[in-house]
Amino acid sequence: MKRIIPREEYCIGCRLCEIHCIVQHSKSRNIIKAFKKERRPAKRVEVEEHGHVSFALQCRHCEEAPCITACLSGAMQRDGVSGVVVHDSQRCVGCWTCILVCPYGAVRRDGEGKKVVGKCDLCPDLEVPACVANCPNEALVLVEE
Template sequence: MKGIFIDIEKCIGCKSCEIYCAVSHSASKQIFSAVFEDPLPAERVKVESYNAFSIPIQCRHCEEAPCVDACPSGALSKETETGIVAMDQERCIGCWMCAMVCPFGAIIPKMDSKVIIKCDRCPDLDEPACVNACPTNALLFGELSEVMKKSRKKAAQITISAIKNAI
């Protein structure tokens, strides 16, 4: 199963991921045309700043997805093959229960239509638009086993660095 890994130490807060996410979900798929669309295309990733860090917030497609359990209409479902939490716009009743229970704050209520939008991991692309747009490689996409291996290596490097600095 594939997933997106976020290396917050590399994120510079440029918001390229937001822009290219919105463009990839626009009708035109072109940055200069997308800004004139009505309604404007919405991004499914938001970069939040906290202290000295910028953190891309997007659906983590949780293994045990509380949003799926909270959805009374069945608009959200977990795809067994890909692990993606999928959204059916036609079934969404706009109650926003999913947004309330999302532990990452990654489900975005659309005020104009009362439904929600969330990361769909760009199913029509080989790599999600946000990952492809990131100039610092703060977003990585790949098999979860490989991504987790990189994550563990990074955690080990941080731990070793902290120990060296403490000595």
């Protein structure tokens, strides 16, 4: 499956990955509309920064995913075909148990109004996920096995 690896020696902390992630998960997928007119979805990638070091981190799609086991409603599942840890916002009740157990802090409350979480879905509609495609310094690398 596709996986994203961060490279902190190349990350400049510009947070363009966060911006483009938000756009890609917005209703219109238009940068101006997403930030100015619509309810803004939660970012699914987080730039961690301390001093001069930074890197971007999103869901690792763990093999033993604690979020899947802990999910109260059954909304967090592994896609049998792609292996991606997918989240069904229709079935999510917003109990925040996944936020409580995710070792990477990669699940967030989603800002789109309803009480649900959001997480990286590896951009199923794109060949290359938006964060990787829009990184100006190749600090996010897509590996595919």
